[in-house]
Amino acid sequence: MLTTRQVYRETADRVPVNVEVPDTNLLNGETKVKKWKENWDELANLLMRNVQISPKKAPPSQLKSQPPQIIAVAKTNGRIDWETLVAHSDLKMVIARMTIGSQVDREFRYNFRFMSTNNFEQIGVYHYFLGGTDASTPEEQFQVIIKTLDDVGFNRRKNLFAIAVQTERNADFTPLVFTARLIAFINLMLRAGFMRPIIYCNNNSWKQLIDPSVDDKLFSELPLWIAHYTDKASPKYPDTWKSRGIPWWMWHYTDMGNWFSQGQFSSEPGDGALRDLLEPLRDFLDNLPYQVHLANEKRPKELSYLMTKKHYAKARLYKLDRDRFGFITEIFNHVQTSIFIFGGVMPLLWNFWKPYASGEILQSIYFLLSMSLVDFVLSFPFSYYDTFVIEQKHGFNQQTFGFFVVDSLKKTIVSLAITTPIVAGIIWLVQWGGDYFFFYLWIFISIIIFLLMTIYPEFIAPLFDKYVPLPDSDLKVKIEALAKRVGFPLTKLYVVQGSKRSSHSNAYMYGFWNNKRIVLYDTLLSPETIAELFPDTPKKEEEKPTTEPLIEVSSSEDEDEIGVKKREKKGMTDDEVVAVLGHEIGHWKMKHTVIHLTITEINLFLSLLLFGYLYKNQDIYSAFGFYNEQPTLIGLTLVFQLILAVYKEVFGIAQSFLSRHMEFSADKFSADLGYADQLAHSLIKLGVDNLALPVDDHLYSAVHHSHPPIPERIKALRKSQ
Secondary structure, three states: OHHHHHHHHHHHOOOOOOOOOOOOOOOOOOOHHHHHHHHHHHHHHHHHHOOOOOOOOOOOOHHOOOOOOOOOOOHOOOOOHHHHHHHHOOEEEEEEEEEOOOEEOOOOHHHHHHOOOOOOOOOEEEEEEEOOOOOOOHHHHHHHHHHHHHHHHHOOOEEEEEEEEEEEOOOOOOOOHHHHHHHHHHHHHHHHOOOEEEEEEEEHHHHOOOOOEOOOOOOOOOEEEEOOOOOOOOOOOOHHHOOOOOOOOOOOOOOOOOOOOOOOOOOOOOOOOOHHHHHHHHHHHHHHHHHHHHHHOOOOHHHHOOHHHHHHHHHHHHHHHHHEEEEEEHHHHHHHHHHHHHHHHHHHHHHHHHHHOOOOOHHHHHHHHHHHHHHHHHHHHHHHHHHHHHHHHHOEEEEOOOHHHHHHHHHHHHHHHHHHHHHHHHHHHHHHHHHHHHHHHHHHHHHHHHHHHHHHHHHHHHHHHHHHEEOOHHHHHHHHHHHHOOOOOEEEEEEEEEEEEEOOOOOOEEEOOOOOOEEEEEEHOOOHHHHHOOOOOOOOOOOOOOOOOOOOOOOOOOOOHOOOOOOOOOOHHHHHHHHHHHHHHHHHHHHHHHHHHOOOOHHHHHHHHHHHHHHHHHHHHHOOOOOOOOOHHHHHHHHHHHOHHHHHOOOHHHHHHHHHHHHHHHHHHHHHHHHHHHHHHHHHHHHHOOOOOOOOOHHHHHHHHOOOHHHHHHHHHHOOO
């Protein structure tokens, strides 16, 4: 066995502490132990009169209905309503988390102030001790503790002080160094006049952290607060106490419901809880359209002008399949996010690459690549099901499996090739930029956005799809005439072979200033035009569902009710295509793109400003397993994905409202050009061809959809005539 003095001698080169070497009898000197035990026995007698269970009498499951009399609180509980807590509970003792290493729990001062004024029979604090090789020293942790406790009026001889010893708080450690540092820290606490510190640990953490070559008798003299979540009548606890016949003092036996219940009395949410509060609302909203789609089995009569009963039934089946798939995907994404962020995968993966990287930038790139690989593997089955089950079933998929695999890999590789240097640049700017890095970062990302908007259509998009100029035709003449009429600086007209992936339709424009281009999906055009542009495209028969429909579809179409003729072929007339482009040009004419870009830039600046304010807060990193470092990429992930979740949600809803208003304005612009009827017909055809169900929940649509429903758009077009 090594004595305390020997531990210090053998680890002197590795333990950067400047404290007096403790005497081996310091912790178990007869006089001091007797005095400590008298104080402790008096306190223990007080507490044991009020504790709910004795493990010799009943297992925890038999007492879960009883309110706790002892709880531990921390910043994860948020801002606790102590008046309500005291009024609705029978608490005897409260312990508040004070510090993690040299970082103070942000709710500690608030909690301790109320704990001190509510006449609990006992109050105390606990400190997460960090003894890893890259942690703050015992002296540094001690100085922070002393200052913090003196600030709040902590009574060193009366109030409890616990030292939490857990492996998850010490990612980088060796047992001998950790043990030496813990001994040094305990020595500092005793010399400062604290009542015997309590050791708070679980059995496994203690075994991993404490070097077995050290004489652990010095620890056995300290009271043990054991954490073991079990329904057995007694907990597992370290041999340091058990082998000497010393019982544990306090048992933290469940993470919810009794004794040390952190969530039960919290009146306000803690870290990430604002985001969590949105989940029920989001789930409620997500469920609304499904219930509407499920209930409206028959086509409403007022929508008879939009589609036949047969098309309505097909669109409804397609929408229900997408709703159900969306539920499953959403659940999986929540689970994946929880495991990655809350389950410790992120710090595990981050620390895995540390030995192989020469700095934070390279480590961040390795981390990004590995996370992308994991995400690709996990999302691939969902993409496959989406494409080859749902889209195939409803006649949209045009891809072969080989094309799908190559296309998925190509997207991932191109995305990483673009993202990796951008991430490296962001990290470098954060490190170099000082207090105003967020401003430089805003400029950098803004330049990247404009650069990508310029080069993507010209150089990146052609890697995935075939683009050809629209040949001389009546359609080209009509489009050029429209552009000239409204002063639109059209330079090129393209057709993209979107039909090799899907039969969904679309059209868009791009380019800055006097260099505008228009792109039409070939699915908008007639089959004859497609055959002329892409002669190597195989002709396909009309797709039929590959599986039986979920409900019986009537074959009667009631054509007398339909305001549009039955169409055997997809595609639009030339005038209808021109009407759609009139809508797109309307966005340009009314500077909608400029408005969107301006709002995006303002949002980006505010988000980066908030990130600059938050990213140095060690509590954020510690809450997710990064205790002694603040990686920029991790900070970006946590701040933007979790902390700013509420802001992003509100901003997204506001954007949806603005976008819907702009869509109505662009429709009116096309109608004012004389294309009201043609645009209405094109919207109807787009709805039928894409199986767009014209029935939806109004609240969900207003919050989530950037485009108004087709019936609302057609109604507005009729008013404009």
